[in-house]
Structures are given as C-alpha cells and as structure tokens.
Amino acid sequence: MTGNPLKPPKQPLKTPKRQWSISDFDIGKPLGKGKFGRVYLAREIKSNYIVALKVVFKEQIEKYRLHHQLRREMEIQTGLRHPNVLRLYGWFHDDERIFLILEYAHGGELYKELRKLGNLSERKAATYIASLTQALAYCHEKHVIHRDIKPENLLLDHEGRLKIADFGWSVQSRSKRHTMCGTLDYLAPEMVENKAHDWAVDNWTLGVLCYEFLYGVPPFEAESQKDTFRRIMKVDLSFPSSPDICAEAKDLISRLLVKDSSKRLSLEKIMEHPWIVKNVNPVCPK
Incomplete structure (x- = not known):
C-alpha cells in the first residue's frame, strides 16, 4: 500500500453517491484484532485517503445476536463530528463481512x-x-x-x-x-x-x-x-x-x-x- 499515513489529505474523506466496495481500497497491515473481527490500515484509491477498515464477520453477528447493537453503533458514530471523536465515514458489506470505514488514528x-x-x-x-x-x-x-x-x-x-x-x-x-x-x-x-x-x-x-x-x-x-x-x-x-x-x-x-x-x-x-x-x-x- 502506498501513501503516507502521517500526512492524510486536508480534505476529509467524501462519501460517494455510489455504494462503497472492497475494490475501492488498497488493504495494508493489520492494526488490531477483536472478538468479532479485525481492523486494517487501508487507502481509498480514488482520493489516496488513509483510513482504518474494521471488518466484522456476519457469522459472529448472527452467533451473538449483535444486529441491533452494531446498527446502533454505526448510526450514532456516523452522526458525530468532533475533533476528539473518531469519525465513522461509512460502511458497506459483502456476503460474509461488514466493513466500517473509520478515521485512522496513527498513535x-x-x-x-x-x-x-x-x-x-x-x-x-x-x-x-x-x-x-x-x-x-x-x-x-x-x-x-x-x-x-x-x-x-x-x-x-x-x-x-x-x-x-x-x-x-x-x-x-x-x-x-x-x-x-x-x-x-x-x-x-x-x-x-x-x-x-x-x-x-x-x-x-x-x-x-x-x-x-x-x-x-x-x-x-x-x-x-x-x-x-x-x-x-x-x-x-x-x-x-x-x-x-x-x-x-x-x-x-x-x-x-x-x-x-x-x-x-x-x-x-x-x-x-x-x-x-x-x-x-x-x-x-x-
């Protein structure tokens, strides 16, 4: 993956009118692993914007009945705009996974x-x-x-x-x-x-x-x-x-x-x- 994560573009990532998909991103190194999925460093190809891509497996969501909790998390975080709150830019999914497009916190x-x-x-x-x-x-x-x-x-x-x-x-x-x-x-x-x-x-x-x-x-x-x-x-x-x-x-x-x-x-x-x-x-x- 190319691009300098220390110097993201000044303009925030714009949510396109079309649906996001995994092909819109270059996937980089893993940043962390949780009970329900993983987080990866990624670059949105069109803008070169560096993000963190949180990957949640639908099988885990089904198993632990977390549909409502995840939906609420996405709805709440998407609506928050504060310099000390991590941005959630958007999300998309495929047959097996849900992808959350998050602000990358380098530290x-x-x-x-x-x-x-x-x-x-x-x-x-x-x-x-x-x-x-x-x-x-x-x-x-x-x-x-x-x-x-x-x-x-x-x-x-x-x-x-x-x-x-x-x-x-x-x-x-x-x-x-x-x-x-x-x-x-x-x-x-x-x-x-x-x-x-x-x-x-x-x-x-x-x-x-x-x-x-x-x-x-x-x-x-x-x-x-x-x-x-x-x-x-x-x-x-x-x-x-x-x-x-x-x-x-x-x-x-x-x-x-x-x-x-x-x-x-x-x-x-x-x-x-x-x-x-x-x-x-x-x-x-x-």
Missing part, C-alpha cells in the same frame, strides 16, 4: 502508551481528561451516552490528539437506561447495582480514568470480580503515597467518584477545575 490505543509508561504526568493526564470532557460534553448534548470509556477505546492521532472510539455500548436517549454494560473496572455504582442510569455514568468513568492515568491502575481494582463490585459500591477510594500527586488532582477525582450520580462534578465544572486550568496544554501533550 494507536492510549492503553498501550499507559502500559509502556506506567503512569502519565499530571500535565499529560489533565490534557487528555480535558479533551475527553469536551468530547463527552458534545456527545451528551446530542443525548449520546458512551458507557464504555476506557484506555483501550481511546486512540491518539498523528499529532497526539485523543479520539474516543468504539461506540458499541453507546445509546442515544433522553431517558434513563437499565442495561448493565461496559467494562468491570469502569462501571459506575448505579450500573453495578442494576439501577437506572444516565449520562452521569460517563462522568464517573472520567474519575476512574483520571486516577488510572496518574497512578497506573484503576482505583477499584481487586483480585476478584466480586471484590471489585464491592469496592465500587462502597466507593472504596484511596490514594497511594507514590507517585506523589497534587491535592488538586485528588480533589477532582474525589468529586467525580461520588456514589450519588446527581452530585458528581458536571463536565462544565471539570473544565473550570483548578487542576485542569493549571495543567492543560492548549496544543497537544508531549
């Missing part, structure tokens, strides 16, 4: 950076939290709750800009929801207790992520699933002595990890918080 998963470094600096953590907060504010304005924010679902582009990806558990709704979904360490207490939930579950996850960015592990991690559930329900939160994190960062985390969802810090207040204001780099974290 890969934030999870890999976090595992490599162990933990992030306060400046970098604050910058990522601010970017994520702005993206979630945009999603919530459109009544979209992500419900599965975690480092594996946060990607970085070639400039280090954070992108929310994977809207598989997302829902677009003005009313409270009852489905328990997401990933264990990031679940809000109301989900663990099978109570109705709303957008505030995303705010809770911001607190979990902020803690994990700074300390390298999620705050309620335990040896068993039962113990993790118990710690989340009790909001059993403690701050290790190392690394040495400032009091303002701990204050932000403590005001997000609140059991009563109505008392969690709002996204607007997060952006005004002294730790965010003091640390956020308006360009990109280095």
Whole structure:
C-alpha cells in the first residue's frame, strides 16, 4: 500500500453517491484484532485517503445476536463530528463481512502508551481528561451516552490528539437506561447495582480514568470480580503515597467518584477545575 499515513489529505474523506466496495481500497497491515473481527490500515484509491477498515464477520453477528447493537453503533458514530471523536465515514458489506470505514488514528490505543509508561504526568493526564470532557460534553448534548470509556477505546492521532472510539455500548436517549454494560473496572455504582442510569455514568468513568492515568491502575481494582463490585459500591477510594500527586488532582477525582450520580462534578465544572486550568496544554501533550 502506498501513501503516507502521517500526512492524510486536508480534505476529509467524501462519501460517494455510489455504494462503497472492497475494490475501492488498497488493504495494508493489520492494526488490531477483536472478538468479532479485525481492523486494517487501508487507502481509498480514488482520493489516496488513509483510513482504518474494521471488518466484522456476519457469522459472529448472527452467533451473538449483535444486529441491533452494531446498527446502533454505526448510526450514532456516523452522526458525530468532533475533533476528539473518531469519525465513522461509512460502511458497506459483502456476503460474509461488514466493513466500517473509520478515521485512522496513527498513535494507536492510549492503553498501550499507559502500559509502556506506567503512569502519565499530571500535565499529560489533565490534557487528555480535558479533551475527553469536551468530547463527552458534545456527545451528551446530542443525548449520546458512551458507557464504555476506557484506555483501550481511546486512540491518539498523528499529532497526539485523543479520539474516543468504539461506540458499541453507546445509546442515544433522553431517558434513563437499565442495561448493565461496559467494562468491570469502569462501571459506575448505579450500573453495578442494576439501577437506572444516565449520562452521569460517563462522568464517573472520567474519575476512574483520571486516577488510572496518574497512578497506573484503576482505583477499584481487586483480585476478584466480586471484590471489585464491592469496592465500587462502597466507593472504596484511596490514594497511594507514590507517585506523589497534587491535592488538586485528588480533589477532582474525589468529586467525580461520588456514589450519588446527581452530585458528581458536571463536565462544565471539570473544565473550570483548578487542576485542569493549571495543567492543560492548549496544543497537544508531549
């Protein structure tokens, strides 16, 4: 495959009036593998635009009855336009596979950076939290709750800009929801207790992520699933002595990890918080 993925064309990929097909793309190296399919680097031949092509096998969709979930994911993500939300440009299918045409994030998963470094600096953590907060504010304005924010679902582009990806558990709704979904360490207490939930579950996850960015592990991690559930329900939160994190960062985390969802810090207040204001780099974290 030719083309420089570090310098994509300035114009975004245009969705043609005709139907996409696999012949419209040069397929490059694999970028990742999931339970239901794989992601490949690809180049749209006509425009030379570099994308990520997510290939989902219909057999897996049938087996796990994911038709509704996949359709909802595609409908939600296609309608979102924000610099910190990964674009879904379109999709097509053949007899065996469904192809999602996604924005290519050259930097890969934030999870890999976090595992490599162990933990992030306060400046970098604050910058990522601010970017994520702005993206979630945009999603919530459109009544979209992500419900599965975690480092594996946060990607970085070639400039280090954070992108929310994977809207598989997302829902677009003005009313409270009852489905328990997401990933264990990031679940809000109301989900663990099978109570109705709303957008505030995303705010809770911001607190979990902020803690994990700074300390390298999620705050309620335990040896068993039962113990993790118990710690989340009790909001059993403690701050290790190392690394040495400032009091303002701990204050932000403590005001997000609140059991009563109505008392969690709002996204607007997060952006005004002294730790965010003091640390956020308006360009990109280095």
